[in-house]
Amino acid sequence: MARRDYEDDPNAPEANSLVPAASVVVVDEIGRVLLHRRTDNGMWALPGGKMELGESLAGCGIRETREETGIEIEISGIVGTYTDPGHVFAYDDGEVRQEFSICLLGRAIGGSLRTSDESFEVAWFKPDEMDALPMVAGIRKRLHDWRSSRIPVVR
């Protein structure tokens, strides 16, 4: 399903949905970060997605990372909360979801890179390689927070 992101845009449609989701900054043993290029908007992003009934937020981050990238992780902390009412996602079916993502910190413990229906490409990047990648502002903000702060950022 196509999705359009709006950030601080006066023409953004009004949100009608609030859905808890997790995203994860996954780091490997040499400090690289796991990103995937989303099929729905073509941008590089952190693994993550909507939390399902019957799982925890950490369980959601672990499952979404496995589904989108093939990598097995364990959760080691929190990067921050991303719940800006000025950031909404409009979907084809009329849903306008207000951002609600808790960005977790994860450590890769197994698996191997693979793409899926949700990802054109999956790869590890050194932190300074990420600046040149096309990504939405909300994802760039989380990576910036992760690189610049040792304590969680509440937004």
Add this chain to the structure above:
Amino acid sequence: MARRDYEDDPNAPEANSLVPAASVVVVDEIGRVLLHRRTDNGMWALPGGKMELGESLAGCGIRETREETGIEIEISGIVGTYTDPGHVFAYDDGEVRQEFSICLLGRAIGGSLRTSDESFEVAWFKPDEMDALPMVAGIRKRLHDWRSSRIPVVR
């Protein structure tokens, strides 16, 4: 509306709802913690509640604390995430909500204690006074995490 909490109870009804909420450990300048006694279950609890469209998670914690206790706060960090699928709340109207609370850390910056429709009593407690208060296990766990850990706990 009456609510019943189930924690790791084989007789708990199946969850049918997932609603993002914030709770807040609010601390004053002498290290006391702000609690209120809920009208819906009679237990002592942290201020907090469901997040509304158009506000951030931090904004939700600030608003709920004001509404339930009369105290103005600023958000200073995260205690942890509390999203255990084994913890559900059953409401009178058939909603069975799976726990989804992000517990924030707050600093009191103004206001004065008052009760509301949601609170029989509102008071500041020294940490060692809280052990004797009746409260549900989920709230006691957050206070324990706050007292014992300097880094956020992802549950």
